[in-house]
Amino acid sequence: MSALSYLTKCGFCAQTFTQGPPLIGEEAPARAQRMINGLLKHLKTLHPEEWQKVEAQGKAASAFRAICNFDFQDPWMQNFRDQMRHVFFVSLQRFQIDDAHIAKMVAKLELPPEYEERVINSHQALRNVLQEIAPPAAEPAQDSAGAVQ
Numbered sequence: 001m002s003a004l005s006y007l008t009k010c011g012f013c014a015q016t017f018t019q020g021p022p023l024i025g026e027e028a029p030a031r032a033q034r035m036i037n038g039l040l041k042h043l044k045t046l047h048p049e050e051w052q053k054v055e056a057q058g059k060a061a062s063a064f065r066a067i068c069n070f071d072f073q074d075p076w077m078q079n080f081r082d083q084m085r086h087v088f089f090v091s092l093q094r095f096q097i098d099d100a101h102i103a104k105m106v107a108k109l110e111l112p113p114e115y116e117e118r119v120i121n122s123h124q125a126l127r128n129v130l131q132e133i134a135p136p137a138a139e140p141a142q143d144s145a146g147a148v149q
């Protein structure tokens, strides 16, 4: 299948696009940029409300990237920054791992019942950190002898 036969379909009006033949001497990145420019024009022209959302998300992404250059003592700002990170992270994820999926995968391990809940909780905690749902749990404090306090 050549790039000429790949179809791109608009998610709002079902119009389809092809990249068209490459221009003489045109490399793949330039051809991709030409395609993207056409899609942007389509969105701006035929779906202005969606285009406004794209622009607003772009401004929010810029603001988020800007505030990542600062260390905040204000817990509200720390939380705000973390919530923005979570929103962007989720919007970029192709797949979401929900609790039911984790339980199903752990059940396939056929663990003794006394371990199953602990493994599920561990996987959920790891998922939460990796998907920016929650920060890593703090390690319990230990005294100099290594006893957990």
Ligand SMILES: [Zn+2]
Pocket: 010, 011, 012, 013, 014, 015, 042, 046, 047
């Ligand atoms: Zn469209």
